[in-house]
Amino acid sequence: MNFQAVRAIYFFEMARFFRTLLQSFVSPVISTSLYFVVFGTAIGSRIQEVDGISYGAFIVPGLIMLSVMTQATSNASFGIYFPKFIGTIYELLSAPVNYFEILLGYVGAAATKALFIGLVILATAAIFVDLKIIHPIAMILFLVLTCISFSLLGFILGIWARNFEQLQLVPLLVVTPLVFLGGSFYSVSMLPPIWQKITLFNPVVYLVSGFRWSFFGNADVPIFVSLLAISSFTVACIIIVAWIFNTGWRIKQ
């Protein structure tokens, strides 16, 4: 195992994050605050309570998930796409590193950034609403697993993408709609019966529900189903990554 190489990739990627620290830090704070002003205060004052929780607090897990998923996906996809785009990937391919080490470096860095942003949003949210976290360990577990699995997804996208347009396509057209329709800002029980069924095909529902359970103790779907969902998603991503690396798909000619 070439730990030095993992370290080198990890810190090289993190340096990109720290170079834009202000942007990395300020943008989630501002967008979270905006969500609270619009959804929490303006709209939330009319909704009052969902499942016995104030609407402002209810949307916190969904807000965190929204940012963490999109950030993890776009960070990881950009991280591996950029060397492909400018050609510096030659260095990775000709270095004594195996694919697992490359993956560890890139996905580790992207997941760290997403986790950082998730925690910043949590801290910002705590300013606006009273937050209690009933299952803190489960909360961290869900958060970390989401960071890792969506970074893996982003890594796959970054390898798949042939141009910047494709790079933006999936986060914009797939991840964001799925998160918005995944119960981030509402409870599944608030939907009409037919949509309650349809929404169960959205994998994000299980993640948001499980994450919300770790905060408030109630969920749209059983907690073990949520855990199963996030674990299978992670495993599926790992299998795809393994296939990509074994075939050299879109990396090596």
Place this chain on the structure above:
Amino acid sequence: MLLQVNELRKTYATGFEAVKGISLQVNKGEIVALLGPNGAGKTTLISTICGITNPSSGSVFIDGYEISKNFRDARKLIGLVPQDITLEPFEKVLNTINFSRGLFGKKKDDALTEKVLTKLSLWDKRDSRIMELSGGMKRRVLIAKALIHEPRLLFLDEPTASVDVELRQSMWDVVADLKKDGVTIILTTHYIEEAEAIADRVGIINKGELLLIEEKASLMQKFGQKILKVELQKKLKQLPKELSEKNVKLSDDGLSITYIYDTKQKKTGITKLLSNLSNSGINLRDIQTDQSSLEEIFVNLVREKVE
């Protein structure tokens, strides 16, 4: 032997066969220049050896390590300077160099970093961002990145393409220094004078085939045409009959005769020419011979293969 390439072939997904069964051996401490026109397969050959593209068939060993089975041991020995300038524009010189060393599993070594950067006249620029550097400096950053993990075998893919004359000279000096340190160097180029100036052996690649690889001197001797120039005491209006051959020419001022001959031939025809000159009663002032350059050799060789 440091590098051994056996019957290496590479066919791209498009069906294009870029490397057609190249075999090559390179000894420790040698400088080998691979010469060939654009699209000859030089870069594909290097990329395949370095692990950037997968070979279609054949094998490559570096210091006895097979490049895919023992990729870690093999690649640790290799440094690669790619043809295109591929660097992260927003990174600082020092960071990108430390990154390269890290990738090769080595801890940062400040003394070595200073040594390498100083040698490449980059030490003053260590804290500059890549995008602030000139083209020549960027190329030297690429060399620094390849040298920072102390490779034993360095690939320089067209190191002086689109580089000005002064920088080209300084690049050659760097290569000479590396050779002194015992680094084996394989460089590709389409500038014949480059191969002529720095290589020990020269390989000629065209259309995916290694046409030949020889000691530079013997290559020039083997394929070299020589020109014999005879300066005359007195002006000559026209060549005497005995001297009218297609390879013999009288200069416009009538003061010299040139004779082109092939050193490969058993009989060069020099004795005959000189005796004919003396029989014709022509007095000589001076005689000189010129070796043809690699450029002429190359043109002849490629033409020969086509014919």
